Amino acid sequence: NAGVTQTPKFQVLKTGQSMTLQCAQDMNHEYMSWYRQDPGMGLRLIHYSVGAGITDQGEVPNGYNVSRSTTEDFPLRLLSAAPSQTSVYFCASSYAGTSGINEQYFGPGTRLTVT
Amino acid sequence: AQSVAQPEDQVNVAEGNPLTVKCTYSVSGNPYLFWYVQYPNRGLQFLLKYITGDNLVKGSYGFEAEFNKSQTSFHLKKPSALVSDSALYFCAVRDRVQNNAGNMLTFGGGTRLMVKP
Numbered sequence: 001n002a003g004v005t006q007t008p009k010f011q012v013l014k015t016g017q018s019m020t021l022q023c024a025q026d027m028n029h030e031y032m033s034w035y036r037q038d039p040g041m042g043l044r045l046i047h048y049s050v051g052a053g054i055t056d057q058g059e060v061p062n063g064y065n066v067s068r069s070t071t072e073d074f075p076l077r078l079l080s081a082a083p084s085q086t087s088v089y090f091c092a093s094s095y096a097g098t099s100g101i102n103e104q105y106f107g108p109g110t111r112l113t114v115t
Numbered sequence: 116a117q118s119v120a121q122p123e124d125q126v127n128v129a130e131g132n133p134l135t136v137k138c139t140y141s142v143s144g145n146p147y148l149f150w151y152v153q154y155p156n157r158g159l160q161f162l163l164k165y166i167t168g169d170n171l172v173k174g175s176y177g178f179e180a181e182f183n184k185s186q187t188s189f190h191l192k193k194p195s196a197l198v199s200d201s202a203l204y205f206c207a208v209r210d211r212v213q214n215n216a217g218n219m220l221t222f223g224g225g226t227r228l229m230v231k232p
Contacts (some may be wrong), residue, residue, distance in 0.1 A: 004158070033219055040124070040224050042119075042222035042225050045221075075151075078213075092158075101147045101164070103149065103164060103210060104220070106159040106160070107158050108157060108158050109156075109157075109158055
């Protein structure tokens, strides 16, 4: 299994540009999510999905859109990039499970710089 | 609302000494608690979790954590640190009563562990 893959690894955007960060998993996980990581702030949840066709907002959703048309893919779209969106973005996935809560598997991250 | 505090930005330990990375949490109900580790330029990796039962949880790479409900803490420990343990460590929490939110977690700010030879 490749696990969780993310592309690109690095990206530089100009303010106002749009782009899509790709995320795919081959573990047949129901749950997928996007986080951003900023120094001293840990990871903050942007959007998440509990299954194909179902998405919801996390803690910091403004400026980002997501869709989940398949179980495997969960792209994150930046509508109009702003310098405040400079960050490292992580995609994660996990099994739904029937009891308790299951650990998340993280991709390697995308380092985004907006100038 | 749920929250996690990791009061130390950095912990320095000599190789072979015991290490502790501190975590306290706040939830309205009972918590699910996790520790993850991040090596340079990598995504987070799962170390261990507390769901229910024994307050002492054992995880990967010789790490363990103790759930203390009265102190709302979940400190990460290891009896003998290795240089290769040097990394960024994140504590995370979710309230058990949270529904329809997948397995999404609230993360602390992270603690950098430096183990020196």
